[in-house]
Amino acid sequence: MAETYENAQGPTVPAVPCADPQGDPFLRTRFALPARPATFLRRQRLVDHLDQFRGTPLTLVNGAAGAGKTLLAADWAAGLPPPVAWLTVEVGDRRPGVFWAYVLQALRACGAPASDAVGVPADATGVDQRLLATLAAELNDRDRPVILVLDEYDRVTDLEVTDQLEFVLHHAGRGLHLVLVTRTEPLLPLHRYRAAGELTEIRAAELAFTPEETVALLELHGLSLPVSAARALVDRTRGWAAGLRLSALAALESADPELYLKEFEADRSTVADFLLAEVLKGQPEETQGLLLRVSVLERFCPDLANALTLRTDAEPILAGLHRDNAFVEHLGHAWYQLHPLFGEILRAHLRERLPGLEPELHRRAARWLRRSGFLPETLAHGAAAGDWDFAAGALVDDLAIGQLFTGLRSGDLTEFFSPMGPEARSAAADLVRAARDLSRYDLDRGLTRLRHAEEHLADDAPEPAAAQLSCALLEALAARLTGCPPQAEKAAERADELRQEVPAHLLDKHPELTALLLTHLGSARLWAGRFEDARAALTAAAGAPGGASTVLPREDSTEHLALLDYLNGWLGRAERKALAAVPEVERVGLPQPSGSGIGQLVLAAVAVDRHELGRAQALLDETARLPSGTRDPVMAAGRALATARLLSVRGKARAAVEAAAPAVAAAMASPWAAGYEALFAAAAHLAEGRPAEAAEMLQGVSGDQPTCAVEAAAIQVAAGRAGAAIDLLDSIRTGGRAGPAVTVRAALVRAQAAEGAGDTAAARRLVAHALLDARRERLRRPFLDAGAWIRPLLATPPLHELAAGWLTRGLPRHGEQPRPESSLSPPLVAVELSGRERDVLERLARMMSTEEVAADLYVSVNTVKTHLKSVYRKLAVNRRGDAVRRARDLRLL
Template sequence: MSDFPARARASEIPVVTPLSYTDPLGNPFLRTRFALPARPRTYLRRRRLADHLDQAFNTPLTLLNGPAGAGKTLLAAEWASGQSPPVAWLSFDGGDHRPGVFWAYVLQALRACGAPPSEAVGTPVNASRVSRRILSTLASELNDRDGPVLLVLDEYDRVTDTKIAEQLEFVLHHAGRGLRLVLITRTEPLLPLHRYRAVGELTEIRSAELAFTPEEAAALLELHGVSVPVQAARNLVDRTRGWAAGLSLSALAARESPDPELYLKEFEADRSTVADFLLAEVLKRQTRETQDLLLRVSVLDRFCPDLANALTHRIDAEPLLADLHRENAFVERLGHSWYQLHPLFREILRAHLRVRLPGLEPELHRRAARWLRRHGHLPETLAHSAAADDWDLAAGALVDDLAIGRLFTGPNSHDLAQLFSHMGPEARSPATDLVRAAHDLSHHDLDHGLASLRHAEEQLADDDRDLAAARLSCALLEALAARLTGCPPQVEKAAETAAELRQEVPAHLLDKHPELTALLLTHVGSTLLWAGRFEDARAVLNTVADAPGGPATEAPREEAMGHLALLDYLNGWTGRAERRALAAVSETDRPGPPRTTGSGIGRMVLAAVAVDRDELDRAQALLDQTAGLPSGTRDPVTAAGHAFASARLLMARGKMRAAVEAADPAVPAAVASPWATSQEALVTSAAHLAGGRPDRAAEVLRAVSGDQPVCAVEAASIQLAARRTGAALDLLDSIHAEERTGPAVSVRAALVRARAADGAGDTATVRRLLTQALLDARRERLRRPFLDAGAWIRPHLATAPLHDLAAGWLTPAPALPRGRPGPPSPPPPPLVVVELSAREHDVLERVARMMSTEEIAADLCLSVNTVKTHLKSVYRKLAVNRRGEAVRRARDLRML
């Protein structure tokens, strides 16, 4: 509760004592030092700060501590002007602040506000000292007052005499409730703040609280005649850290601009009035040594004393930085002895550095990079090496840290690739060649990538130093090159070399960079998959997919899951393939630039599954989403996956010629892929059969064997359609009946055998095989095999109980009879896909009720943007693009 009445009546306001005294030096008191500063027309009253200042009535000491231009003085003046108790205001300047002069001015400030000390207090007569009697008597009189006096000392940081601090603390302590002291300062006052803080007798308002919020900044700009959206104000606050002077000066300049919003977004701090203010109020107040330190550390985003010393070649950074922080000189403490400059101050100092010390900036970046590299700060090492145009240093740091995999994966891979894109051809070291090779191979430029890789390997072979990290980086790139050329022997050799080199590399580097092993194994698994070594590929890829998660291994995990989905599809497990593909899509659908190698395999598998289920529009939409893949991609598995998914869709739509053209992946490889070759042969054979050329169709199928189960049963179907029953059954018999083959194999095989039995007139066998096929297909919703079976199947599906097994899911299908429909069969068991969060499920339920985005937001008490974010996540997880598709898909999966 306040010690003062709410507001004094005008008749109760004391008459101000005339200022007719002189200070101990005989100089007249300067009246302006006792006057409350006038607030400009553009001053913005901030209620939250005024409310906080009201607590000054309840504590002996209040501290307003912030940098120059933070708005401390105007805040205190506006607040003090509204108070009814005596408010003694005293501003300090660059004059004489010895104890006698200080206390003479304090006493005169008390007289000026109508709370004059008695004659018993007396007046200091010596500028350098003040008697204890004066201080004791003053404290005693203040303590005896009915109500306290509010004493505001502005720019108290100019008072540096420790004796004054001791005397002020003495008076404050013994004045009791008769004095409330408010200090406005840029520095920490020499008072025992910890004691006041410990007993709750200190009110503090510091820089963070003084900073303007975006809403306050927008209001301040409006007072200056500059009207901008809150977002533009928020951007300005981010740049100025809410610094009051910076906002006001920027507003004044923006007012003269034809496009204020653009000016506030792009203004050059070093050529503005902000620069004049900071240079005059902050930089020029410092000693020559401190100015040199500030100019040099301006090239850094953050720094510690040891790093600052490395840039100055001195050893005094620690006390200088501590003083700058204490003085609120726009040097901010980050913790653990690290600091940063205020963003605007850093911009201005950096420009000033180029004028004061031209040509020094690259050398400062180089010194910083070397220090940061020694102390294990890789990202900053790379940034400063690039700024110094020292690419040997940058690439060497990347390779020595075993971080070359970060060019391919991780949240900063795109930024890292952008950084090295500025590296010129003049940088010629093994490390720079490795970085070039990584860049080119990641963009599937084999010619240039292999040339750089070979050059690096030649230089490393002639180097006797321990360069295990560089050689392990070579092994990773060799594995990638082997993957892009489809060469299993080369990838296995690279893996063996990497296994040996791992024993020579420090364990902490391997633990620090799990992405290198994950990338290497992904390249091995992809190459083995291309070669048709499915089980070997699955074992390697499972190691990557099951590895602990983390941003650094997101890309290889996504690729591994996409490849495993393809393996499941090629073995006939469409449901399992869909689940893995959805997981891969969920991994890759995250903020950041799209990757090239391996991306899109998940959607290709989903598209192929959609074709098997006769969801052709969905398949087309999924393939359209892969259109962003780089043209002419040389990754064999990706190219072959896109080729067979596209060809299958075209065949389902009856576009046989286009399907044949799409089936060729057109990627040269050292080893032919049995499954890719078989898929291409199937499309070509089907086109010949559709064109009335059964002999040519059968000839093309010679390359297909039982080692590729899905391909073998489709080839058997074509052979049977070409009236080669014996060849068809031989193909089916050649398939190894193992657990690794799924429903897509068993369903198609049953249909082929059923057709052969139909030709032989064995109706019982036909119906037995069709019953089993329908049961297996219903679980996976495999419609396409029945639609492609031909006219022979229609009479059989029209009979009970086959009609009942087909009803409810094998629709629309022309093979089904139009007679009396039987009772619908039970819905198929739900397929487990990526789980929706509770909130996503809430949103999806309301979408199903035809609620708009705004209605959903209101119903769930969410923002519209949050609802949109949840919808995007639902679309991604269900692999759809629209609301209706999401609802239908969720109902199919029994999620609604």
């Protein structure tokens, strides 16, 4: 029994023991609240969470070393009313007698001593059950509960101590609130406390500093950091308190603290010393070896870790490290990752302790990842091992070479393979080099490397189907870029054969390959003037599955389809298709313009036909810097056509002739591109007073190209060759597929011929028909180009009414000289906007953001975006500035 002494007021109380059961004196520092440094940041959100302890008997603060657990608990405990008992657990407390002796002493130190009936442990290795029961009963009888904080509780590893603590906690009832501050999961039955709602928990994620808290912490250290920079620091440290504090202290010694915090080398800092001492060196040798080896990985699972360590025990080790908050983070589904700073330090330590092992670890990882189907990580580790043939082979064997052209990963893959040197000599390496060159429109080098790859593959037996199919894709692209449709057809046929030999799961995994092949084939057919065959391939590509992986070839195909519609005279359809791909491309985050740029050229050509010349010029300027414009024949021809049209309208006929020739060399001439070249040359001859030469230039234009034919017929009739013009129109065979741009021009040519023959009634009927067709498409250019003969007709009441509003404001009256282009009023178009769409449009004109518009109109941001899409569609634009300009032109603002 403990000695007693006479209290001044009479009753006797137990004497305070001065030593534990081993005879060692109690260390008073273990009962004192740890001092908070001047740079300590009180985080009210955590304090408020801890205050929930009043409703639960057990509180758990669980986090890694240096997470700020102890200072948080000490700061919170300092503000509580007594009695609050604090005990910092040490290794010796693993013995039950020592542990309970210190717990009883902590209660005495806080003014809540146990009675003489409880007694003291006499044996360091055990505790009398009666002592525990009496202590629990006395605590249960208290009017004011005792708060007992056990710091560093992870040092208690004896299951007997844990069972005894749970017994006392359970039977003490509301007389005891237990707070455990620990790095590891305590052995208490936490699941029961959680299920009963009797547990307050603060874990690593909540202990992490937020960017705003980081800014406040650094200010306490005398450092000023913007929230954006603090956010980057938090990402790197995961908001780890010790890492932030140690980094701040080191930054104070730097000439540029902000730069230091952004770029400090973790392995050469006090952070490294902390983590090596507190985390790594306390682990068994086999665990240290595992941590060092997995440090080369971004993420890992037990099987992958075993592949690197050549052991079989990674699973329990990793689970234990995560459970112990040893800077191993669980990602779910048995996958883990290292804390970023810990990973940096371990990699540096690996190079120091096991020099030369790192490439081999990357090699082992690459082979395991390739077998398991993780291509991006396979490539990363193959490259890190310097095994470029392996990395290229993995890309080709996975049928993933098309990703170099899809926009989503193409930039990353191009940069990834850029260090690959001549030591990589496999067919796969040459295929990757060829794809990289062709993606940059470097045809000479790309074709040379493609031939090398094909030679290598010819020597392989049997020829790998995935590599052959990759070759077919690159052949189709090369054929498209060199203007060689037969070669594209041959590549497509070969691809169809090879698809039967490639595993179906690879084709399903990479729909972008088929989409790209169809796009290249469709483009080559369009160049050849085989419009319906081109439409079939391009429509299939535009409807390809695959989501984000096929968005770029789908956009490219849709833009080609827009060009087909334009060449067939369907301006409205062409415009809608050119705009259709933009929303999805923006959604997946591709830059604008992201594809070939053909869509922008189609919009520019449509704008010329509608006499919106400023818009046409702006659209052309947007495509001027696209690399595809210098090597893709269809793109080059589209740009040549749109530019020549704009120059011709502006009265620069000779400049239009120079611009009309596509600025690329092609293996085969394109009939429609050649037809437009002839048209602009003939128009220039006619403008310069040489009608015979103009007619001569048109000899090669036939009815197979309807849009070229009707414009050629217009030149013929203007040159006084009405008969030849009508014969050319009669030769057109469209099968009902020609659009208003064809039918309107054809009607005007026939009307001019009729007027010249004295049949004014027929001319008036034909012009009326042309006005009706043109009004739907806002097609003004044919009437502006028609010449003086049409003005008297448009002045007659029936035709004047048909032209009123949308056409006649831009036309000179009969007898007037044509006004310069700059003075022509824009067309008046009937655009119906809802009231809410007008509200949104007006706020766009005031340069308000989407969020500001939503707040001003008291609607959601998504509602504003929906209205914006509708406004863009109705105004036939795809940008805010264009919407505002067009609305002003149309007098909607």
